[in-house]
Amino acid sequence: xxxxxxxKISEMLGLSISTVSRALKDHPDISDKTKQRVTELAQALDYxxxxxxxxxxxxxxxxxxxxxxxxxxxxxxxxxxxxxxxxRKNNYSMMILQSGDDAAVEQENIKLCRQNRVCGLFAxxxxxxxxxxxFNKLGNIEVPVVFFDKVPDDSSYNRVCVADALxxxxxxxxIIEKKKKKVLAxxxxxxxxxxxxxxxxxxxxxxxxxxxxxxxxxxxxxxxQVTSKLLKEKPDTVFCMSDEILTGAMKxxxxxGLKIPADIAVIAISNGFIPKLYFPEITxxxxxxxxxxxxxxxxxxxxxxxxxxxxxxxxxxxxxxxxSI
Amino acid sequence: xxxxxxxKISEMLGLSISTVSRALKDHPDISDKTKQRVTELAQALDYxxxxxxxxxxxxxxxxxxxxxxxxxxxxxxxxxxxxxxxxRKNNYSMMILQSGDDAAVEQENIKLCRQNRVCGLFAxxxxxxxxxxxFNKLGNIEVPVVFFDKVPDDSSYNRVCVADALxxxxxxxxIIEKKKKKVLAxxxxxxxxxxxxxxxxxxxxxxxxxxxxxxxxxxxxxxxQVTSKLLKEKPDTVFCMSDEILTGAMKxxxxxGLKIPADIAVIAISNGFIPKLYFPEITxxxxxxxxxxxxxxxxxxxxxxxxxxxxxxxxxxxxxxxxSI
DNA sequence: CTGAAAGCGCTAACAC
DNA sequence: GTGTTAGCGCTTTCAG
Numbered sequence: 001x002x003x004x005x006x007x008k009i010s011e012m013l014g015l016s017i018s019t020v021s022r023a024l025k026d027h028p029d030i031s032d033k034t035k036q037r038v039t040e041l042a043q044a045l046d047y048x049x050x051x052x053x054x055x056x057x058x059x060x061x062x063x064x065x066x067x068x069x070x071x072x073x074x075x076x077x078x079x080x081x082x083x084x085x086x087x088r089k090n091n092y093s094m095m096i097l098q099s100g101d102d103a104a105v106e107q108e109n110i111k112l113c114r115q116n117r118v119c120g121l122f123a124x125x126x127x128x129x130x131x132x133x134x135f136n137k138l139g140n141i142e143v144p145v146v147f148f149d150k151v152p153d154d155s156s157y158n159r160v161c162v163a164d165a166l167x168x169x170x171x172x173x174x175i176i177e178k179k180k181k182k183v184l185a186x187x188x189x190x191x192x193x194x195x196x197x198x199x200x201x202x203x204x205x206x207x208x209x210x211x212x213x214x215x216x217x218x219x220x221x222x223x224x225q226v227t228s229k230l231l232k233e234k235p236d237t238v239f240c241m242s243d244e245i246l247t248g249a250m251k252x253x254x255x256x257g258l259k260i261p262a263d264i265a266v267i268a269i270s271n272g273f274i275p276k277l278y279f280p281e282i283t284x285x286x287x288x289x290x291x292x293x294x295x296x297x298x299x300x301x302x303x304x305x306x307x308x309x310x311x312x313x314x315x316x317x318x319x320x321x322x323x324s325i
Numbered sequence: 326x327x328x329x330x331x332x333k334i335s336e337m338l339g340l341s342i343s344t345v346s347r348a349l350k351d352h353p354d355i356s357d358k359t360k361q362r363v364t365e366l367a368q369a370l371d372y373x374x375x376x377x378x379x380x381x382x383x384x385x386x387x388x389x390x391x392x393x394x395x396x397x398x399x400x401x402x403x404x405x406x407x408x409x410x411x412x413r414k415n416n417y418s419m420m421i422l423q424s425g426d427d428a429a430v431e432q433e434n435i436k437l438c439r440q441n442r443v444c445g446l447f448a449x450x451x452x453x454x455x456x457x458x459x460f461n462k463l464g465n466i467e468v469p470v471v472f473f474d475k476v477p478d479d480s481s482y483n484r485v486c487v488a489d490a491l492x493x494x495x496x497x498x499x500i501i502e503k504k505k506k507k508v509l510a511x512x513x514x515x516x517x518x519x520x521x522x523x524x525x526x527x528x529x530x531x532x533x534x535x536x537x538x539x540x541x542x543x544x545x546x547x548x549x550q551v552t553s554k555l556l557k558e559k560p561d562t563v564f565c566m567s568d569e570i571l572t573g574a575m576k577x578x579x580x581x582g583l584k585i586p587a588d589i590a591v592i593a594i595s596n597g598f599i600p601k602l603y604f605p606e607i608t609x610x611x612x613x614x615x616x617x618x619x620x621x622x623x624x625x626x627x628x629x630x631x632x633x634x635x636x637x638x639x640x641x642x643x644x645x646x647x648x649s650i
Numbered sequence: 651c652t653g654a655a656a657g658c659g660c661t662a663a664c665a666c
Numbered sequence: 667g668t669g670t671t672a673g674c675g676c677t678t679t680c681a682g
Contacts, residue, residue: 002466002467003442004467005676006676007675007676015652015653016652016653017653017654017675017676017677018653018654018655018676018677019651019652019653020680021676021678022652022677022679025677029651029652030652031651031652034651046462046465047435048439048440049675049676050442050675051380051440051441051442051676052380052381052386052441052674052676053377053674053675053676053677054674054675054676054677055377055658056377056657056659056674056675056676057675057676057677057678058656058658058676059659061377070406071396071402071406072399072402072403072406074397077396077397080396081395081423082394084423087364088430088433093420093437095420095440096421100559105413108413110388111373112418114373115373115375115376116376117328117377130593140371141328143328152620247602251602251603252604254603254604265652275375277575277599278576278579279573279576279577279579288428306678318638321406328659330658330659330660331659331661338663341668342659342669343660343668343669343670344667344668344669346660346662347661347667347668354668355667355668356667359668367661374660375658375660376659376660376663377658377659378659379660380660380674381659381660381671381675381676382659382660382674383661383674384674384675477666497663530651544663578666583669614673628677
């Protein structure tokens with residue numbers, strides 16, 4: 001680890017450190033001859049500025065933290081991709097951390113972000129997160145936090161979400177339009193605000209029009225088990241609140257040997273990848289992680305620029321027709 | 326951004342900075358009373374050490390860089406997860422960067438790693454990467470580079486890979502064992518070394534024992550089309566070299582309404598996620614990104630500890646039985 | 651045009 | 667036990 005430093009260059013050239021620093025920045029004060037000498041040697045010695053020193057000195061590091069339950073997820077994948085594109089464009093770096101949906105790890109991650117003095121944090125909270133103190137503390141030192149997807153209920157936070165209620169309503173209406181009578185509706189963890197919102201909207205839209213069997217599941221396996229069991233009640237449609245749930249439900253349906261859409265219709269809220277894996281493709285209400293990422297970034301930039309205005313932003317969803325309903 | 330510093334704490338307590346620093350580290354020299362006063366105030370002021378300052382001062386930052394074409398990939402996903410677990414366990418941080426399979430972005434990423442003074446780099450090169458200078462420069466300043474999955478041909482680098490030939494052989498043998506007679510074998514782009522290795526091994530293992538229809542496809546869509554077409558030739562088995570190909574083939578099979586394994590058997594080389602989406606689950610030869618990650622990490626740790634011994638490491642593959650053959 | 655000097659926050663000898 | 671001091675590598679006044 002013998003990195004080239006400004007000092008080294010300055011000594012070799014008989015210049016002061018500050019002159020070298022300026023030359024490398026193409027500062028107007030410095031003569032062209034000096035600039036050339038400096039840049040040439042820097043090149044030769046393969047100089048790269050020490051980011052730690054710069055960050056320390058300038059006390060800004062253009063680093064965002066990003067905490068997500070898992071990067072192995074189609075939705076978060078595309079969210080991260082969007083953020084990353086914007087970061088590169090705007091000269092920011094990003095520290096990606098996974099919570100594993102574990103509140104303790106989430107705390108660790110927040111600490112890491114603080115220690116690295118991130119200038120902003122994108123956070124998708126775990127399903128058990130109840131204490132938001134650690135996030136609040138970031139706010140206290142003027143580090144903006146933009147929550148996405150799984151967000152706190154409290155409206156005193158910046159939040160960007162997919163249109164939870166709307167997407168559930170769209171799905172419900174699609175089911176109603178097809179004159180379905182009995183839907184098995186699979187939702188995620190009932191503590192999550194995302195679940196509550198989707199459920200409420202779904203209930204309102206289907207009320208008095210469709211009989212619905214509602215079930216809460218925590219993962220794909222539970223979705224499969226529950227679906228297997230409730231298929232016995234002969235629903236004519238299965239609605240899945242998320243991709244993960246969809247994968248579980250589909251397995252149960254395949255196991256039962258049911259034909260889609262003849263024997264049973266399927267509709268989901270999804271990012272789009274999973275529904276296209278099957279034949280016929282599953283009809284879904286699109287909630288784009290990519291679009292959400294772009295939205296989150298612009299919200300973050302506004303915060304960094306000084307906006308103290310807390311808001312909840314939402315991306316629109318729309319129905320993507322497959323052949324499953 | 327008004328972070329608490331040692332200086333601030335020391336001033337409030339009428340102590341020197343170094344005493345505060347020691348107290349916070351539970352240094353034996355410091356009296357219990359002082360320690361208590363310091364830790365209490367630090368707690369109250371929500372002190373978090375500035376990682377930049379520490380890194381600068383100690384010139385070690387326990388940071389690894391990780392460059393991957395895309396994190397939206399089952400294989401790399403699990404690779405990253407493995408590295409992340411080990412990092413957390415061993416008190417390292419990680420900077421995840423995506424090259425988008427673009428050599429220019431790869432160069433940018435390497436530069437970023439250098440500026441942040443990573444103490445090691447995990448790299449999966451792009452398919453166009455031909456100039457390895459930037460990687461070599463890291464080696465020059467004693468920053469170890471561990472290549473994974475897509476690695477340079479040159480044996481003077483540290484490399485960890487999946488066992489391409491072996492996994493194809495295992496799949497072929499599984500097909501032979503089931504007394505299959507005619508296999509539709511789907512491979513990826515024929516220019517990729519991974520394709521060549523798998524094809525060669527598959528050919529050798531099936532030679533004279535099974536009739537095989539070999540097809541090369543570049544993506545899931547092509548896999549679907551080709552499968553649809555070649556299903557007419559009545560193969561009794563479909564072999565897929567990768568997850569992406571498997572998704573295409575499965576769509577064609579579902580479209581045709583074929584029962585697995587009664588009408589047709591399916592076997593793939595995979596990381597495991599996609600095969601478990603179907604019922605029955607697809608039998609696959611596992612090439613685990615997770616295991617590869619663990620291997621890469623241990624290789625990295627050896628390098629960091631001072632090993633100069635370059636080597637190519639390979640993870641074993643094994644058959645994971647589903648119900649598809 | 652160039653240099654000297656201070657300081658970002660922290661650690662680690664070296665004193666007393 | 668505690669304080670003083672000297673940097674880590676860099677930016678940025680302020681002088682000349």
